[in-house]
Amino acid sequence: MTERVVPPAARRRRRPTKQGVVLSEELIVATALRLIEEHGADALSVRRLGRALGADPSSLYRYFRHTDDLMLAIADELIGRTLRTWNPTGDWRADLRELGLRMHAGALAHPRAAVLSSYRVTGRVHEIEAVEAILGVLRGAGFPDAEAVRIYHAFVDQTLAFGALDSASTALPGPARAAEASVWRATYARLPAGTHPNIAATARHLVADMPRSSYPAALELLLEAAEARLTACQRRPVAE
Incomplete structure (x- = not known):
């Protein structure tokens, strides 16, 4: 173009x-x-x-x-589709959790497009709306501006990265996905404690957990860390 x-x-x-x-x-x-x-x-x-x-x-x-201009429009449309389904409640932690899960689900619904667009900055209407909304949630919760930006950055990058990672896995042919999932049971679960004591001790948990996306757990860890930072900010003495 x-x-x-x-x-x-x-x-x-x-x-x-x-x-x-x-x-x-x-x-x-x-x-x-x-x-x-x-x-x-x-x-x-x-x-x-x-x-x-x-x-x-x-x-x-x-x-x-040109086609890159179109790719940016596609990336922005994916953001817009997520925003149209998100209804903030005023509970900052619940709102960010819900938005993150919806962003991740939106990526999995369009895995090939998500892999292509996850690292792009569009500067378009839906992305601007998303940045404004997320910063509004954080600032409204009481995060100082610098902290709000830091947490916004970590939240968005984490969500987009997991979206791309899990989308790439979803886009694999079915037999390839099944073969990878079976590795935890066929290989890791059979390693002996004598040579691999830590893997052997946790094998049943690895078999159960590893085939699933870790995004929900990672998101919860991020939100817990953000809440701890908010508490620390609120306890700091106000400069005279």
Whole structure:
């Protein structure tokens, strides 16, 4: 794609595509997201996307400068989908837990797109809304500004990292996922205590726990640490 994006007010096509639909940024993003989940990153080509939309590939330049611009829009759409399902209650810890779990679930719902977009900074409307909302939760709980940013950073990076990690696993073919899950029982659970005492002592827990995502536990540890930091901040004497 090139650098000739048309302003939003001038983007709407006067005629439908060959499939009878009118192009829009939302439609292009939704179609690209579907193609990525079906075919992987290679789906983000102007030709394939135009074919799926029943439109001349050149018409996509009216909406996005290049495929990376489209990728940022996809990343922002995933954020938006999560935010639309999140209803803060005023309990900062419960609200962050719920948002984190929804972000993680959203990544698993679109694993290939999540792997491609987890490390991107979009600067778009939904990401801005998310940053504002999370900082609002933390500042509203009483975290000083520097602490609020530090915890926001750790919370978001942890969630995105687990989303990408677990999405990459989810995107594996079924037989490969099953083979990896079986390693804990077939290999680790059979190691003798004489050579591997710690693994042998915890083998049944490893077999039960390791095939699952550790994100919920990691999120809880982060929230516990954040609450401890909040308590410490509240106990500090106020500077005169």
